[in-house]
Amino acid sequence: MMADQRSTTQSGASRAEHPLPAWLALLVCMSALVLALLSPTAAAQSRPSQQATGDADTSSPSPSFHAPSSVAPALPSPPAAAPPSAPSPPPQPAQAPPSDAYNSGLSPFPGDAEVPLAFMPPGTAVSPVPSDEIFPPQTIPLRFNHRKHVQELKQPCKSCHAAAFTSRTVTDRLLPAGTQCDSCHDVDHRDLNHVEAGTDANGQCSYCHLGENAGAGGKVAHVVIPHANLRFPHDKHLARNIQCGQCHGQVGELELATRDQLPRMAGCFTCHNMSGAAQGEAKGECTVCHLTQPDGRLVQSFSTGDLLPPRWLHNAAHTADWIERHKIVAGANSELCASCHSPQYCADCHDGRVRPRKVHPNDWLSMHPQAARQDNPRCVSCHQQQTFCADCHRRTGVARDVASGNRPVGRRFHPPPAEWTLAPRGAKHHAWEAERNLNACVSCHTERDCVTCHATKGLSGGQGVNPHPLGFEHKCRAAFTKNPRPCLVCHQSNDSFLRNCR
Incomplete structure (x- = not known):
């Protein structure tokens, strides 16, 4: 450095003594101009566009050039200017995650696996799903992981469902408000018409809300949870130390809680079906929990169906065989029936004023001949043989007085005459059928059909075939005295056969 200074001083002195030629001075000026353009100040002015785009490499220092001091007066360097700084861009919200970015919280168990029975509400073993009439179907387009909030984040049920601890009716809103989520998620729900999403991924609409383009245009799919058709005070149950899991199951072990986590009546009976002092105020009457009409009977019809008792409740399920079974249930517990039905019903x-249409099974048309012969159920309890039964039998061609053209060719309703009519009395003879169940005969035949053969020969126009069993003449007087009309069907009043019976 000292040597450079000395040489510069000596050269300056020599220039003072011997002036430089004009062409050499011009060359020195041009060299100074080139060095000035390559100085750090000029290089800094050439980099703003690179800094703005982020392409400049700031890790290596810029090279510096030193012009000879003798040239400085001839061409002074411009004042150093700070490089213009590019305006910092405003923070951009995080991009909405793709629809398949999150897989948890979409179902009660990962992959929609079956939930173990131990985690389900009490009573699920006998009632696998909650009643549609009590708990109408719901729509929950959300992604929510209860297990993460309860087990990992150590949040109790009350942190989100505090309203349940003071709720007395099923119309109370028990779901958390959107502002409760704001304390942990980067989002602002204070104005539900203009929800402001933050920059973090957990503050985007699609982080919790499902549906195509969730959050686009400030809209998400609504959560639809209809009110239960029930009376239920949460506060009274919680005051008696009945915790959430005793009605809803182990929700803390699940991810998304759905309608399947709603209570089952069989689980309610754990307390409401106790006896004596153990029952306390948990009464077992239907009207304690179910909605009632002004006359005290239960409301039975809802938009989702009719309220009917389950099979496990005193075997009172209204299944296809209920007409046959109802007498046993009603006889054992008439108060159960009175919960829904009035005595007039x-x-x-x-x-006989109302004739049920659901007495017989669906294949009754093919089964009824055998049941009619057995008289079980008793046909005449609902039907008139000469109208209801005979009209149908005539249309199908199985009645005696049907037109011959309607009778199926080669088809007989009764066995052949050799067995049914002409042969001596036996198991296949019509006499045995008539004695066992005369109603079956009367469904097709009238009295004149019987009189044709059994009336007194000559006197009443019959063939004189005696229909009475052996020894009947010894007890005919009691029958004639009690009701003479059946006797007069086949006998005239002056018939000699009636003399012993008068």
């Missing part, structure tokens, strides 16, 4: 059917 029963009387309308039992006095």
